Amino acid sequence: MDLQGKVAVVTGSGRGLGLAYARALAAAGAAVVVNDIDADVADAAVRAITADGGKAVGVVAAVGDSEAAEQLTEAAVREFGRLDVLVTNAGILRDRVLWKMTDDDFDSVVKVHLRGTFTCARAAAVRMREQGEGGRLILISSPAGQRGNFGQTNYAAAKAGIVAMARTWALELARAGITVNAVVPVAATAMTKTIPAFAPAIEEAERTGAPLPDWLRKDEGLGTVDDVAGLITFLASDTAKDVTGQAIGIGGDRLALWAHPTETAVAFADGGWSADAIGERWHDGVGAEPQTYGIPAPKAPEA
Template sequence: MDLSDKVAVVTGSGRGLGLGYARSLAAAGAAVVINDVDAEAADAAVEQISAAGGRAVAEVVPVGTASAAEALVARAVDSFGRLDVMVTNAGVLRDKVLWKMTDEDFDTVVQVHLRGTFTCVRAAVARMREQGEGGRIIVAGSPAGQRGNFGQTNYAAAKAGIAAMVRTWAMELARAGITANAVIPVAATAMTKTIPAFAPHIETLEQDGTAFPDSLRKGEGFGTVEDVAGLVTFLASDASAEVNGQCIGIGGDKLSLWSHPQEISVAYADGGWSADAIADAWPVTVGRTPQTFGIPAPRL
């Protein structure tokens, strides 16, 4: 991939997946705006990319507000003259079961993930449309947003909303040559290190570089940050021009395409449905094959 004529913003890119995305984009030639709330992490990321021969600058600001989004776009334009790619990766967690989740827990996660994605993409699209040369919107989804996950009402809701926004933006932005897609990553990060089935493997990887076994890389589609980053670089490139409105999973040795919600079973009743009629028909019509929910537990 040659992205030498592209300029990208990657939110939450001081460490973890965001840093992996920024490094991969820069290695392909793109100029990158690093964003994080931690100034030291952002500066270290810029130094790392620069040392490898890439181009990067930092903008330290918490995403979520319109002013933060506008500052990120302005940083790209002021530093590199344009903006071609917006990658919204920044996020936080406040995991609790429903009856223990506070308003603040809910609002904080929605503010960063859902509103942060909305404001950053809105600001980026305004610039891309002004340039008139198309662009790429790449947002971070999650299996939790596709399936639901115990203890993650706030996070799952935000990620499901992000997937819905991508499908909407794919329609709204197509005429301007701007594509919008969601990445559904599964990788070794500080977040997944809290999962008991994954923790020992991640610790071993960190200690001595031992590669993950096939039971993880293929069976669970679970690998390193570097395994995920290539998808973001592909979606930022001209090669992905026909890919739009999709939720694409990646992790380890696995690349996948997530389905969109659609009707899978229907029944009809002349004159409409009463409650009693639904009760009678449910087990023998649309209720015969109820949908599953939740992220399956790792099978190692």
């Protein structure tokens, strides 16, 4: 993919998945605005990109408020003259079960993930519409937002909201030639290394440099952060100019298209449904095959 002449902002790109996205975009020719809350981390990311021959500048800002969003957009225009691509990757975790989750646990995660995606996308959309040449909004979601996950009320709700915003903005920005998609990544990161079924294989791969085993890369769709980056580059490119409003999963050897919520069973009753009528017909009617919920527990092959 050739992204020469394009300018991208990647939030939360000092390390991990965000850094992989920024490096991949730069390797394809885009100039990149790197963002992190730690100046040393942001500087190191910029150095890594420029050492590989890419163009990058760092912005230290905590994503969430409008001021940070404007700062990122203004840096792209000031340093590189325009803005073509936004990747909203910044995020934090404050995992707790419902009865132990505090207001701050909830609000802080929603502020960074959901509000931060909104404020950054709004600032980018304003600039892209002014330029009149289209653009790309690539919003990072999560399997937790698609299925729910134990202990992640805040995170799952925010990530589900991000997919809903992608579908809404795809409608609103279509006439401006701006595509909007949600990416649902799975990769070996500090977070996934805490999952007992994954940890031994990830640690062994890191120790030896060997690839992750097939059961992880295929069955679980989990690989390295670099395995995810190709989708970001594709969505940023002209090749993906007609791809919008989608939730796309990627990880390891797996690329997937997530379905949007749809009715799976329907029943009708003349005059409407009373509580008693629903109770009488639920288990052998609409509710006969209930939907699953939660991310399925990973299963390592037996030795």
